[in-house]
Amino acid sequence: MKAPAGVAGYRPHDLLWPLAASSLVFSGPPPPWATPDWLAVAPVVVRRATLADPAQVPVGLRGATRSERCAAWMAAGHAVRVLKPEEIARSAAGSARVRESPLACLQALARLGPAFDALPLAWGVTGGVGFSLASGFDVLRPDSDLDLILRAPLAADADALRAVAQLLRDLEARVDAQVETPFGAFALQEWVRTGGPVLLKTHRGPVLTDNAWSSPDSASFDAACRPMPA
Known part of the structure; x- marks a missing residue:
């Protein structure tokens, strides 16, 4: 069976700009560097993961340094901009x-x-x-x-x-x-x-x-x- 293309046509490595910080769901507390101000301007990247909820897009966050990485989920309709590789x-x-x-x-x-x-x-x-x-x-x-x-x-x-x-x-x-x-x-x-x-x-x-x-x-x-x- 062919791998899914992703929710709403998104594919791994696509960059998405969230509507708001509240569009993201974390498995625990968000890291301190993932502030609303940062998420207002920095894109998240679509990652490869099993889609437990078809309304959620698996994404990865990155901060300003190499050590600042975090996985999250984003509501599928909450991307205000999409940029493909x-x-x-x-x-x-x-x-x-x-x-x-x-x-x-x-x-x-x-x-x-x-x-x-x-x-x-x-x-x-x-x-x-x-x-x-x-x-x-x-x-x-x-x-x-x-x-x-x-x-x-x-x-x-x-x-x-x-x-x-x-x-x-x-x-x-x-x-x-x-x-x-x-x-x-x-x-x-x-x-x-x-x-x-x-x-x-x-x-x-x-x-x-x-x-x-x-x-x-x-x-x-x-x-x-x-x-x-x-």
Whole structure:
């Protein structure tokens, strides 16, 4: 069975701006840095999780520092703005901040953008770089990674993914490229290294699979959750 696209058409890595701090539900007290003032201007990111309540979107919050991260849920109709990774990538192409930045992660983005646009794959910017470019908050550091997502709906996209892997060689910044299939997402570098078997991130949790373009069966999830022998 195909993984759900998300509530109200949202997909993992989409950035949402909540209507208000009260739109978010936490499993416990919210962290002290997640103030109403911060949530009034900072987006949350759609995360991959089982949808216990179809009216709630699983989201992740991030603050100004690396240690400030928190999971929450947001009412599906309470997003006043939505920005997709592909849209962030398109805006980065004409951004003077990206072209002129001394940061290795943004230099890598400026270098990769034109080459990625020539490939037959949709792609976008996620992670700290995506958050910073979308929000305007300067949360990047000299050692920040560049996180990318590649949409590869078909197994026939494998050749294009190998071409991407070649583009990621010899860059100053570390690039984490996640490949999104109809059933989940996996790390491009892992797939290239193993020749096929990867840890697929799904809405039900991670599962090891030999074919990321095929729906994992229940037995695979059961095995992934089984405790290791002592």
